[in-house]
Amino acid sequence: MTARWPGRPRVLGIALLLGALGAQQANAGLFDDEEARRQINDLAIKSNERLDTTAKAQMELANQIQALRDEAARLRGQVETLSYELEAAKKRQQDFYVDLDGRLRKIETPAPARVDAKPVDEGSPAPATEAPRKVASDPAAETREYEAALNLFRANKLKEAATAFEAFAKAHPDSTLTPNAYYWLGNAHYALRDCRKTIDAQRVVVGKWPTHAKAPDALLNVATCQQELGDSKSARTTLEALLAKYPESSAATAAKQRLKK
Template sequence: MKLNMITATSVAVLFSAQINAAAPVEEAGTNTSTTAVANSSVALSSSNLTMEQRIERLERMLQARNQVQLDLQNQVEDMSDSMSTMVGQLEQSNYQIEQMIERQREIYQELDRRFAQLQASPVTAKASTEAAPVAAGEDQSYDAAVALVMQDKDYDAAIPAFQSFIKDYPKSSYAPNAHYWLGQLQYTRGQRDQASEQFNKVVNDYPDSNKVAESLLKLGIIAQFQNNNAEAKTLFTRVVKEHPNTAAAGLAQTRLAKF
């Protein structure tokens, strides 16, 4: 009986010891789980922070790229404007060169005309005496107007000089040249409408004049300035077809190629 009681007591002690031993294990397990969860939260928080940093970095890179693209676009637009200005200046320079070449050609034509006139066969003394006052006045008036252009470069004074010549000698053989010179001077001063009247006068009233081709060319150039490209093409084509192998035809062909 006594032995059985000792045995029961021992078993109870062992059972209690086991229970008490299990508690720390369970608490330890609980603490470990809590720590793991906390560590996971810290890791997740750290991961989220890194992601945010990466997103902010990408956003900054995107903004920087957009700014670079905007700067490049602005530079391209500035370059385009500069190129347009340069092209306009180049076209204006080319036109001025064309005008200089054409003016020199006209000067030589005038000199050839005057030289040929001096070498012409003399008329009879009576006819020369009767015609001299009129011819002298006509020649002097025309030569004076031309000299204002070629020698004095006084274009402002040359315009009324040619206007007076046309008024005083409407039937003169120099009339088509006078109309052309007047149109050229008015065109140079930017008076394109008045210049067109003079060039049309040459084309319509003096179809046999050697100034018709140049007048048609000038009318085409004026049409271009007025953004009337269809009319300009028609006039340039007319120069090429009706007056081939002329300097005016070459210039007209060059302009046609640019359309």
């Protein structure tokens, strides 16, 4: 009969306990690895989603930038076209006014008076003194000088044109072209954005030659500059004076329209 080992059951119990603990640790390690892999996988998915969202946003931004560039190019082209058309319109307007000026001058310029020479009576006594004669002007030279100033205005050489018109007016104060010179002098100053000089020149036309064909338009130009200078009250007074003095003129029609506003 074999003798029993008193400590054997205890040893077996300890062995079983250690085995159970080892199994739990193995299961715990396995669980930790799976959880880590799952979290890593989740992070990878979220990162990809973020990358996709960022890529889409960048693509949309790039498309928007390109669209803005295209729109800017289109608008730049429109601005260049409008600028060209504006310059062309200004040139046509100047040509129209110059042509109209030429037509009006043909109507306004009187025919040169004929001077019949009287025979000298040798038997009559000669006058003791002769009144000083005024030097006759040269209409052809005046016309050439005036046309030269007008051509400067037509070529949009505004400063040169203003100087030429002013020089003409001073050199030929009694010429039939002087009212026209002052009128175009005012227009040149207006194109140079100098309304005060414009008003001065146009007022000379109205003050010295109130019956001249350009007087109504000169008065209308005065009202325009007064309005641009912020003097609405004076502009209205000028327009009312225009209607009273020149009711049948085309400038009066424009004045009526302005007074309605």
